[in-house]
Amino acid sequence: MNFPLPDFFPASAEIFVLVMACVVLLADLFKSERQGWLPYLLTLATLAGALAIQVGTAGADTTLTFSGMFVDDRLSDVLKSCLYITVFAVVVYSRDYLIARGLERGEYYLLVLFATLGMQVMISANHFLTLYLGLELLSLAIYALVALDRESARSTEAAMKYFVLGALASGLLLYGMSMIYGATGTLEISAIARKLSDPATNMEVLRFGLVFLVAGLAFKIGVVPFHMWIPDVYHGAPTAITLLIGSAPKLAGFAMAIRLLVDGLPMLAVEWQQMLMMLAILSIALGNVVAIAQTNVKRMLAYSTISHMGFMLLGLVSGVIELRASGDIQLSYAFGSAMFYTIAYVLMSAAAFGVLLLLTRAGVEAETLDDLKGLNRRSPWFAAVLMMVMFSMAGIPFFIGFFAKLAVLQAVVAAGYLYTAVFAVMLSLIGAFFYLRVVKLMYFDEPLDTAPLVASGEMRALLSVNALAIAVIGLMPQSLLTLCATALGQAMK
Amino acid sequence: MTDIPLLSLAIWLPIAGGLLVLASGDGRNTAFSKLIALVTALFGFLVTIPLYTGFDPSSASMQFVELMPWVRDYNINYHLGVDGISMPFVILNSFITVLVVMAGWTVIEYKPSQYFAAFLIMSGLLNGIFSALDGILFYVFFEASLIPLYLVIGVWGGKNRVYAAFKFFLYTLLGSLLMLVALLYLFHKSGSFAILDWHREPLAMTAQSLIFWAFFASFAVKVPMWPVHTWLPDAHVEAPTGGSAVLAAIGLKLGAYGFLRFSLPIVPDAAQHFAPVVIGLSLIAVIYIGLVALAQTDMKKLVAYSSISHMGFVTLGFFIFNPLGIEGALVQMISHGFVSAAMFLCIGVLYDRMHTRNIADYGGVVNTMPKFAALFLLFAMANAGLPATSGFVGEFMVALGAIQFNFWTGFAAATTLVLGAAYTLWMYKRVVFGDVANSHVAELDDINSREMLILGVLAVCTLAMGIWPQPVTEIMHATVNQLLDHVAAGKL
Known part of the structure; x- marks a missing residue:
């Protein structure tokens, strides 16, 4: 029997991250007392190296490898590059916080790298099993990270809750996948798409499987009614871990939605778009309304995530999939708008939690809204950073969040859902209230705590760059929009 | 006609000056910040004077036009220009800004650089509203101008300032979000965000009525018309003197200007009806x-x-x-x-x-x-x-x-x-x-x-x-x- 060696080249970034994760593990084991910074620097070097490899090997064409289980296309290049940058920022923002709480150990870096690897695999999956493998690698690493602070009962509870619900969702997803396997006889995503146009395929079983697939997906990206874990996990996890959960996995979640639904089941678009429409509307409504009642910033941002993910889904719902005579699939702008929204959200979320981390120091958690009071007196620049993030999340120009909302709303209106658009903007108005409240606390109120902010230089610098990106891309969104549009246009060959 | 992009200068000069004032901080040397603010405001006013002297009153078309692609995917352009309706307001706004900076000279003690920066940035954004000829560009300036005024009322305002600032912001946002949907609908119909294209776009009566009310929601709140006027007394009473002056002199004109630029020409039949x-x-x-x-x-x-x-x-x-x-x-x-x-x-x-x-x-x-x-x-x-x-x-x-x-x-x-x-x-x-x-x-x-x-x-x-x-x-x-x-x- 002939067993050809697979082409490893498209997966070189994944292999690099895996090898470096092992190196970090060893370095942590053998490092001397004075070399406490070693895992930190190695992790940053890994992420920078992965970015360099990804950009260096990026090509215009789509390559399949490992017997069609792994795909390297422009969509994966763009999303993975964003992923490395996000995780890089997460690691830099988290270090001071973790050191102050005695949590900065080798395991953190190791788990972050494995989570990154999991997300990379998810983004490049062309096979249900690859996707599941990546998802579990990510999830297991994150369950452990949530419980990183072993002493904290709240963290342990959050980790437990996340684990049980996450396992249930994985079960749903697997069940859905098995149904689709039953109907089509394959697990390879592009092969499933081809099978769909075969009249002999049992559509009833497919639709049945689709429902479970959508439920599993909805849980992972956290939209109503599968959102229960989000506020508790965001609240219970140490803030540095919340930062990780709240940012990079949204990119992987978006990739998962595209791979499963758009790549895998384009012929069932009408069905899954109807389901996602319900989820999106419910998420926007619940996220924006319930966020008003929160006094804890992390919980408030958790509900804001729910509403933002609902908005992102609106982009997917409005997408039109058109089958060309040549067999190629043509996608409308709408999918690009959802991708733009995801990337914009990740940028904003990283900066928001970054400022929260900046406000903490040994023994002091900045968690409640009152901790933000009078920030403008303590640090005008970082107050301005958080203000930009809040206005951006509320969708006020000139920030990136405005163009993200505009792109999605434009797609929604173009798809003919005029009243959905009106509904979405009216709920954004409700959402604007709690974002404005944060600005109010920082600017209009007297500080409760006048201690100066302590943070490392690299964190201040990176957080500033992050905030400037929100403003600059808000002024000039063209290149990122083009990137998203071409990435999705080409992915569908 | 000159080749100098006067309208861009009128918009971005005060904004750049405002950022500079912000960067100069509130250290011991606030006199320096104030000086930059005054000089910028004066220059911001001076660059608008050629708009009047170089204006051709016999022409009804847009003058001092600047056109550059901004977001090509959605056909959004950086499109500026003024006609006889909008030109006076650009000058008026730049003029009032100078006076407001002078009025706050010794009165503002808390974070004066942020105060002056807010007014300069607001002045640039307001000029942008009056000179934008692209629907999204207009909307972007329209919304962004809420931020400085929200901060001015909330930070330097009176006793009940928080209530007034929120009421001001949310009321105005309510209207403008409906307008945004109308703008997107017009784009969907015409394939363009150019306001002048929309003037020519044929629209059926039902569509015109819906668009009319969406615009009305935005502009009536801003004017403000009875019965959506209740935010204004609160905002005026709580705002510091400069905020009240800009709000009254320019802020209220935005709604009225919107009626002339959008409602009347884009949906003329609904407007008459x-x-x-x-x-x-x-x-x-x-x-x-x-x-x-x-x-x-x-x-x-x-x-x-x-x-x-x-x-x-x-x-x-x-x-x-x-x-x-x-x-x-x-x-x-x-x-x-x-x-x-x-x-x-x-x-x-x-x-x-x-x-x-x-x-x-x-x-x-x-x-x-x-x-x-x-x-x-x-x-x-x-x-x-x-x-x-x-x-x-x-x-x-x-x-x-x-x-x-x-x-x-x-x-x-x-x-x-x-x-x-x-x-x-x-x-x-x-x-x-x-x-x-x-x-x-x-x-x-x-x-x-x-x-x-x-x-x-x-x-x-x-x-x-x-x-x-x-x-x-x-x-x-x-x-x-x-x-x-x-x-x-x-x-x-």
Whole structure:
């Protein structure tokens, strides 16, 4: 029997991250007392190296490898590059916080790298099993990270809750996948798409499987009614871990939605778009309304995530999939708008939690809204950073969040859902209230705590760059929009 | 015509200056920040003067046009230009900014650099609103201008500032989000975000009606028209003097400008169909709000209600669809820009000294502040619409136009001349005349040279426009006539 060696080249970034994760593990084991910074620097070097490899090997064409289980296309290049940058920022923002709480150990870096690897695999999956493998690698690493602070009962509870619900969702997803396997006889995503146009395929079983697939997906990206874990996990996890959960996995979640639904089941678009429409509307409504009642910033941002993910889904719902005579699939702008929204959200979320981390120091958690009071007196620049993030999340120009909302709303209106658009903007108005409240606390109120902010230089610098990106891309969104549009246009060959 | 991008300068120069002022910080050297602010504001005003001198009044088309692609995927352009309707407001706005910076010179003690930066950035954004010819560009400036004013009210405002700031922001956002959906719908119909393309886009009556109400939601809140006016008295009372002056002089004009730029030309048939509603609401604003103003005990609230009443006159002038009405309304807008800013600055002068805005706490101010009393009298007369002041010209033109349209409409509108005189002069009488009311009034110092300069300049503008309004009206003729022809032709 002939067993050809697979082409490893498209997966070189994944292999690099895996090898470096092992190196970090060893370095942590053998490092001397004075070399406490070693895992930190190695992790940053890994992420920078992965970015360099990804950009260096990026090509215009789509390559399949490992017997069609792994795909390297422009969509994966763009999303993975964003992923490395996000995780890089997460690691830099988290270090001071973790050191102050005695949590900065080798395991953190190791788990972050494995989570990154999991997300990379998810983004490049062309096979249900690859996707599941990546998802579990990510999830297991994150369950452990949530419980990183072993002493904290709240963290342990959050980790437990996340684990049980996450396992249930994985079960749903697997069940859905098995149904689709039953109907089509394959697990390879592009092969499933081809099978769909075969009249002999049992559509009833497919639709049945689709429902479970959508439920599993909805849980992972956290939209109503599968959102229960989000506020508790965001609240219970140490803030540095919340930062990780709240940012990079949204990119992987978006990739998962595209791979499963758009790549895998384009012929069932009408069905899954109807389901996602319900989820999106419910998420926007619940996220924006319930966020008003929160006094804890992390919980408030958790509900804001729910509403933002609902908005992102609106982009997917409005997408039109058109089958060309040549067999190629043509996608409308709408999918690009959802991708733009995801990337914009990740940028904003990283900066928001970054400022929260900046406000903490040994023994002091900045968690409640009152901790933000009078920030403008303590640090005008970082107050301005958080203000930009809040206005951006509320969708006020000139920030990136405005163009993200505009792109999605434009797609929604173009798809003919005029009243959905009106509904979405009216709920954004409700959402604007709690974002404005944060600005109010920082600017209009007297500080409760006048201690100066302590943070490392690299964190201040990176957080500033992050905030400037929100403003600059808000002024000039063209290149990122083009990137998203071409990435999705080409992915569908 | 010059090749210098004057409109871009008018927008970005103040914004860049504002960022510079922010960067200069609030260390020991606040004098330096203030100096940058004043210099930027002055230059921001100077670059708008060629807009007037180089303007061709015989043409109704857009002038000083700048066009660059901005977001190609959605066909959004950085498209600027002014016509006879928008050009005066760019100049007015830059002019008021200079005065506001001067007015806050010594008064603002908490974080002065942030205060001046907020006004400079706001000035740039407001210029952007008046010169944008692209729907999204307009919307972006329109929304972004909420941020500085929200901060100005909330940080430097009075006791109830948080409530006022939220009310201001959310009320305005409510309207503009509906407008955003209308803009997206128009893009979907026409494939373009260019406002001038939308003027030509044929639309059925149902679509026109929906778009009309979406625009109405946005602009009526901003004007503000009765019954969505309640945010304005709160915002005015709580805002610091500079904030009130900019809000009254420029902020309120945005809504009215929006009616002329969007509602009338894009949905002319719906505008004519629903005109009676708008006229009715305007007359309620003129009469009912005028009566409400009469009952106020707080000076700022009184002027705020008087602004609503005057703006009712403006919307009335627009929706009677004759040249006298629209030109009169435009003149009224500019005049109100000077007079309301001056009124708020006058109240600011008193407030800085007495820290109260209650009419009852004053009396006999003329005895201790004669120079101030003289200037205040002029502005009060202008607010009441006395001939030879700018307030008279606009009101008279609109009243004439309204009588041409319908006698009883004109009759109801003209009551403003009575009511305006009643509430303004009665307030003036209680504050300025009579015996010295208490020891605080007895200790008042008359206005210093800085205040004299600010109020003096405004007094000259008010009188000049009242005596010789020709330079202002002549630049509007061509644009207004073209607009009216367009509306009369309709789209059905």
